[in-house]
Amino acid sequence: AQSVTQPDIHITVSEGASLELRCNYSYGATPYLFWYVQSPGQGLQLLLKYFSGDTLVQGIKGFEAEFKRSQSSFNLRKPSVHWSDAAEYFCAVALGYQGGKLIFGQGTELSVKP
Amino acid sequence: EAGVAQSPRYKIIEKRQSVAFWCNPISGHATLYWYQQILGQGPKLLIQFQNNGVVDDSQLPKDRFSAERLKGVDSTLKIQPAKLEDSAVYLCASSLGRGQGANEQFFGPGTRLTVL
Numbered sequence: 001a002q003s004v005t006q007p008d009i010h011i012t013v014s015e016g017a018s019l020e021l022r023c024n025y026s027y028g029a030t031p032y033l034f035w036y037v038q039s040p041g042q043g044l045q046l047l048l049k050y051f052s053g054d055t056l057v058q059g060i061k062g063f064e065a066e067f068k069r070s071q072s073s074f075n076l077r078k079p080s081v082h083w084s085d086a087a088e089y090f091c092a093v094a095l096g097y098q099g100g101k102l103i104f105g106q107g108t109e110l111s112v113k114p
Numbered sequence: 115e116a117g118v119a120q121s122p123r124y125k126i127i128e129k130r131q132s133v134a135f136w137c138n139p140i141s142g143h144a145t146l147y148w149y150q151q152i153l154g155q156g157p158k159l160l161i162q163f164q165n166n167g168v169v170d171d172s173q174l175p176k177d178r179f180s181a182e183r184l185k186g187v188d189s190t191l192k193i194q195p196a197k198l199e200d201s202a203v204y205l206c207a208s209s210l211g212r213g214q215g216a217n218e219q220f221f222g223p224g225t226r227l228t229v230l
Contacts, residue, residue: 004156032217043118043205043221044157051217090156094217101147101170102219104156 002027004091006105013081014113021076021108023091032094033074034102035065039087047089050074061085086112116140118222120206126228132194135225137206139187144211145169146183147219148191151203160204163189164211193227201229 003026013019025031032051036044048059055067065076074091088109092102119138127133139146144165149157160179162170166186174181178197183189193200203226207219 036221041223041226043223044207046218046220049218092156100217101159101162102149102157104158106154106156 002093002095002103004093004103004105006089006091006108008108009106010109010111012111012113015083016080019076019078019081019085019110021089021091021110023074023076023105024072025074025091025093026072027093027095031074033065033067034092034094035059035063035074035076036090036092037061037087038090038107044090047076081110081112083112083114086110118206118208118220120204120222120225122225123223124226124228126230127196128230129198130195132192133196133227134193135191135204135206135227137189137191137222139189139206139208140220142210143208143220144186145209146189147207147209148181148189149205149207151205151224153202157205160191196227196229198229201227203227 005024007022034049035047038044047063048057050057050067058064063078067074088107090107091105094100121136146163148160150160151157160174161181163183166183181191203224205224206222209219
């Protein structure tokens with residue numbers, strides 16, 4: 001069955017430090033991959049997506065992610081974290097048919113130390 | 115462009131009561147989704163509509179949950195009767211439903227339900 005694993009439930013980084021959030025997926029076909037961010041009391045905002053092509057994708061707010069098929073991973077990175085990046089981050093995979101549902105990981109909560 | 119609208123934002127009810135949530139998707143979006151997000155977990159799809167037809171309701175507890183999208187635009191999700199374990203955030207999302215945009219979902223702010 002399709003699944004998404006985010007191994008880190010909670011991560012704390014210092015402001016200005018680099019960030020990497022891990023995501024592994026299990027899906028037999030070519031995946032459509034997403035990273036969403038959720039601030040407290042808010043809905044989900046799309047950070048970036050991978051459908052095909054270049055495996056390094058750029059998103060909003062300075063985030064990027066790299067798709068590695070051999071490792072079934074889609075890790076999210078940011079070179080320098082800002083205090084406003086503190087939030088919950090979700091990795092998701094869409095089933096291959098058009099408009100299919102999203103399967104989400106359990107999320108990684110990011111805290112930023114001043 | 116207006117985003118996905120949901121109401122109410124918060125709802126507190128007692129168990130065995132009924133509750134309804136409303137969602138208005140982005141204009142022109144054919145596909146509408148309802149997700150349930152329990153505290154500490156990622157969202158889980160309850161039901162997916164394409165226009166006014168149901169595409170996937172395999173995870174919807176049909177003995178108590180119902181949803182409709184009669185005119186292919188806005189949608190309501192109802193719980194009757196509610197149980198304690200229904201306490202969650204209910205997220206509505208929409209997508210174009212065709213082409214590459216079919217797989218990009220836009221989420222509303224959610225409705226936080228507390229069942230006492």
